[in-house]
Structures are given as structure tokens and as C-alpha cells.
Amino acid sequence: MKIDIIGAGFSSLVASCFLSKEGFDVHVHEKHDLPGGRARNFKDKGFTFDMGPSWYWMPELIEKIFSDLGERLEDHIDLVRLDPSYKVFWKDLSSTELPANLNELCKTFDGLEPGGGDKLLKFLKDAEIKYQIGIDNFLEKPGLKISELLDKTAFKNFFKLDIFKSVEKDVSNRFDSHKARSILRFPVLFLGEMPNRIPSLYTLMNYADLKLGTWYPKGGMFKLAEALMNIAQSNGAKFHFNVNAQKFNCSDGRINEIVFDKKTVKSDYVIAGADYNFVEQNLIPPEYRRYNTAYWDKRKMAPSSLIWFLGINKKLGGLQHHNLFFDEDLIEHGKQIYDNPSWPDNPLFYTCMTSKTEPRVAPDGCENLFLLMPLAVGIKDNEAIREKYLKTMLQRIEKHTGEEVKDHIIYKKSYCINDFKKDYNSFKGNAYGLANTLFQTANLKPKISSKLKNLTFCGQLTVPGPGVPPALISGKIAAKLTKEKLKTNVI
Ligand SMILES: Cc1cc2nc3c(=O)[nH]c(=O)nc-3n(C[C@H](O)[C@H](O)[C@H](O)COP(=O)(O)OP(=O)(O)OC[C@H]3O[C@@H](n4cnc5c(N)ncnc54)[C@H](O)[C@@H]3O)c2cc1C
Numbered sequence: 001m002k003i004d005i006i007g008a009g010f011s012s013l014v015a016s017c018f019l020s021k022e023g024f025d026v027h028v029h030e031k032h033d034l035p036g037g038r039a040r041n042f043k044d045k046g047f048t049f050d051m052g053p054s055w056y057w058m059p060e061l062i063e064k065i066f067s068d069l070g071e072r073l074e075d076h077i078d079l080v081r082l083d084p085s086y087k088v089f090w091k092d093l094s095s096t097e098l099p100a101n102l103n104e105l106c107k108t109f110d111g112l113e114p115g116g117g118d119k120l121l122k123f124l125k126d127a128e129i130k131y132q133i134g135i136d137n138f139l140e141k142p143g144l145k146i147s148e149l150l151d152k153t154a155f156k157n158f159f160k161l162d163i164f165k166s167v168e169k170d171v172s173n174r175f176d177s178h179k180a181r182s183i184l185r186f187p188v189l190f191l192g193e194m195p196n197r198i199p200s201l202y203t204l205m206n207y208a209d210l211k212l213g214t215w216y217p218k219g220g221m222f223k224l225a226e227a228l229m230n231i232a233q234s235n236g237a238k239f240h241f242n243v244n245a246q247k248f249n250c251s252d253g254r255i256n257e258i259v260f261d262k263k264t265v266k267s268d269y270v271i272a273g274a275d276y277n278f279v280e281q282n283l284i285p286p287e288y289r290r291y292n293t294a295y296w297d298k299r300k301m302a303p304s305s306l307i308w309f310l311g312i313n314k315k316l317g318g319l320q321h322h323n324l325f326f327d328e329d330l331i332e333h334g335k336q337i338y339d340n341p342s343w344p345d346n347p348l349f350y351t352c353m354t355s356k357t358e359p360r361v362a363p364d365g366c367e368n369l370f371l372l373m374p375l376a377v378g379i380k381d382n383e384a385i386r387e388k389y390l391k392t393m394l395q396r397i398e399k400h401t402g403e404e405v406k407d408h409i410i411y412k413k414s415y416c417i418n419d420f421k422k423d424y425n426s427f428k429g430n431a432y433g434l435a436n437t438l439f440q441t442a443n444l445k446p447k448i449s450s451k452l453k454n455l456t457f458c459g460q461l462t463v464p465g466p467g468v469p470p471a472l473i474s475g476k477i478a479a480k481l482t483k484e485k486l487k488t489n490v491i
Helices: 010-021 059-068 102-112 116-138 152-161 167-174 178-191 200-212 222-234 276-283 293-298 330-339 383-401 417-424 468-487
Strands: 002-006 025-029 041-044 047-050 079-081 086-090 095-098 215-217 238-240 245-251 254-260 264-266 269-272 304-312 322-326 349-352 367-375 409-415 455-457
Touching: 002 010, 010 025, 010 222, 010 269, 010 468, 047 304, 047 367, 059 468, 086 178, 095 102, 095 178, 102 116, 102 178, 102 200, 116 152, 116 167, 116 178, 116 200, 167 178, 167 200, 178 200, 178 322, 222 238, 245 276, 269 276, 269 468, 276 293, 304 383, 322 383, 330 367, 349 383, 367 383, 383 409, 455 468
Parallel strands: 002 025, 002 269, 025 238, 086 322, 269 455
Antiparallel strands: 041 047, 079 215, 086 095, 245 254, 254 264, 304 367, 304 409, 322 349, 349 367
16 A cells, blocks of 8 residues: 655654554655755755754653654654753843753742742643643544543543633633743743733643753754654655645546646555645646635635754854743744734744854854744745845844854845745745644544545644644544554445
């Protein structure tokens, strides 16, 4: 039985590992010349840059994927726990480093507000409950039937998840200071909505952040993609790069052939790991689409991003591996992402410099500086605007660290909305998929199954959602569903 997988992002890679392990004849077809999708990397002039994810969180979930595949993560990836986990820069020109050690972290919170450490412990205890329930009862559910939420244990635990309370309410009820609140709201930025519109269930991300820690796979996030491809290949999966899927030829409710730019292949079963909206609205003939354009237009997308990859010809002592510039107002920036889509007046931004942890990713004495500014999807994007915001971000870095940066740039390259569309067929140029709002959670996400009998979706626009661990898990769910369908001949 031949299974064709469209795309080689994290979700597709995991699906390819599980299905090749089951003995299926797996073929992965990827538009680019390397695996990883949004987690690709590139090397230029001695600098190595991860192009997308840089926060390695929830290490145990990633470890579990490897052990389910009969592999040991440590045989493939050298993980380092970062300490401090990250550094936050504030408007008053002060900064806070978040230590990896929990006792030290509590002392840091005590410095932010009276009793901050004790409040943090209590908050993390509640977040841990949500994390455990979410992981044990909901994370690997395919989201196809309401009965999945009603099984005895899941139902019993459902109400402990606080899905009708927002993250904002939870955090501001417990903490008084702007700085503590900002640190605890931050993980929500990954989820693509404002903290007042994200269910408090997602404070489980705070548990992942502050208790489970921030890690770095040596060689960068791309190493994880490479490791998964190696596992799939050792199980017999074949990878075809630089091929662009253009349509499915279908009849009698089945895909018969996939038409690529350079070839047409016959297929028994297809897993679509390219962006869901693109596959649905472009590859599938109209009569087999589950959703129409009005449905897609109503989806709340997570943000896009403006990214700058910079090579700096000196060491930057004032920055850590991960840095958050929270010296402007999150709510105001958020409004210009979600409510009134426009380039922000006073953006928050993030910087990552993996050369701080692993000097070999930059030439001797240099740094690889990655700047990321969250941005509304679908707005105008051109070089002049990108340059304008580069200038703003550099000025703020210089102001906060007291170090000259702009005159030390020896390499620069930008990436933004137009690139997300061109490279990944990304809907409206989104970076992080679909926002995790209440009405786009679990069974309310675009379905992993299709009207076509021999097609399953995976990836960050379906269950369980955006981010590296969820994307990996979506590949596992898709592989399981496919295997069950093939074993019971329901295709
Ligand atoms: C800038 C950025 C920063 C991020 N930071 C983090 C982070 O720090 N931590 C975290 O957990 N998550 C982060 N994320 C999110 C995370 O990277 C994604 O959720 C995850 O990688 C998505 O994987 P995927 O398999 O769903 O999709 P993708 O990685 O997009 O894979 C889809 C693949 O399909 C291919 N494709 C598309 N169309 C076709 C076609 N027609 N034919 C063939 N192939 C096709 C694409 O080239 C791509 O390789 C970040 C994302 C971005 C963009």
C-alpha cells in the first residue's frame, strides 16, 4: 500500500515515521530542498539560522514521540537546558532574567511584587493540573466526534480546565504588577490571540515555560527535523524534494493521482501536511471540499511575523539566547494584529541568538541575531516597511543594552508575509496557523478527516493546533487514523 505525504514539515515527518514503521510504502513530497517546513534552516557567510521555531518547550512530549517510535531522543539530539530561560526588557529600561531553577525564579517574582514567589507556585500548581489533564485526556484526540470529549475521564476532567475563563482574567486576578502579568501572559503570544480571548486552559503553557523549561537542541531546531527524516528513511520512507503538488485527480470519492509541477503519481492514500487551507481550496476538486471560502474567511488566524536574520561582527553581551522586548504595550500591539490589522505603531518584538549557547553557528567573534515582530496576517508587505521596522528594533536593542549594533551588521536578510505565502502556500501569510480561541479548539478545528475517503490532513491548522509539539502530535494522530482506516478497509 503506497502512502503519499504532501510536505515535509514536523507533522508530515512524524506521520512518515509512524507509517513507514508499520511497513507502508511511504513517499514524502516536499516543495523545498530540505525537510522541516517552517522549521527549515539556512546557512550563509558562515552564519546558521533556524528560519522559524526557536523555543523548544515540552521536552517530555517530544521525547514521547521518539519513544513511541522505538527510538531514544538522546541518540539523535543533544539538548541543553537554557539558564536563564530568557530575558525580558521593560519600558523603564530595566530587565528581568528568568532563571531555570524554580527557587531562584520565585525569588525573581518576589522582586516583582510582594509575595510574588508564593503566588507563582500556586499559579503553576493549577497550571500543572491543566497541563496533565490536557495532555492525558485531550491532546491526542482526533477531534472527530463529540463523544471523545464525553468519555468518562475526559468529561470528569473537562471542567477543571477553566475553558470559560480567560488567561487574562486568571493572571490579573492573581498578580498585581505589570511585570509579573506580562511574563505570565507571554506564552499566549504563541497561540495567536489576545490573553482575554484565550481560555485559561492554556496557562498550561506557563507550566511548560517556567517549570519544564526552555531547551535548545544543539545545531538548532532543524536538527529535530533532520532526526525525524533519518528515522523515516531508516524505516524505508522515500523523500522527494523540490516537487510542488498542484492538484488531486479524483473520482468516486477517492484521490487517484497527485499532479505535481514535474510529475504525476498514482496514489493509494494521501496525507496532506501542507497548509490545510491551501490543500482544501486548491488541490481538492470543489465537490469534495468540506469548507467554503466564507468558512475560511471567518477563521481567526494566528499572526504572521516580520523576521530579520542578522550577522553581527562582534559579541553582544547584553542579550541572552532568548530576549523579549516588552517595553511597549502588549494590548495596543495586539489590537493592531487582531482587531484593526495594520503595521503596529509601537511593536513588541523578540530576539534569539543561538550563538550565545553554541558559538559554531556564527563565525569566530560574531553573533547570529534573529529578530521577530508579530504582525497581522494579510497586510501590505514590502522591503521599505521591513527596513523601517528593522531600524526601530535596532534602536531599541541599542537603547536597552547600551551596545552599538547597527554599524556591526555584516549580513542581513528579511522574511515576512509575502515569503510565508510564496514558500508555504500559507493562508493570508500566517506564520503560526489558526488561533487557539475557544471556538477554534479541539473538535471545532478544521477536521483531520476529509470527504475524500483516502485523505487525512495533519499540521498546525488542524488538531491539536500550532507549535512544534502539537504539530508533531498531529502527525501521530493522522498516522493512527490512517492505519485504522487501512486496516478496516474503510477507504
Ligand atoms: C517564525 C516562526 C516561529 C515559530 N516559533 C515557534 C517556537 O518557538 N516554538 C514552537 O513550538 N513553535 C513555533 N512556531 C510554530 C511551528 O514552527 C509550527 O507550528 C510547525 O513547525 C508547523 O508544522 P507543520 O507540519 O504544520 O507545517 P509546516 O512546517 O509549514 O510544513 C508544511 C510543509 O508543506 C510544504 N508544502 C506546502 N505546499 C506544498 C506543495 N504544494 N507541495 C509540496 N509541499 C508543500 C511546505 O514547504 C512545508 O515544508 C513558529 C513558526 C514560525 C513560522
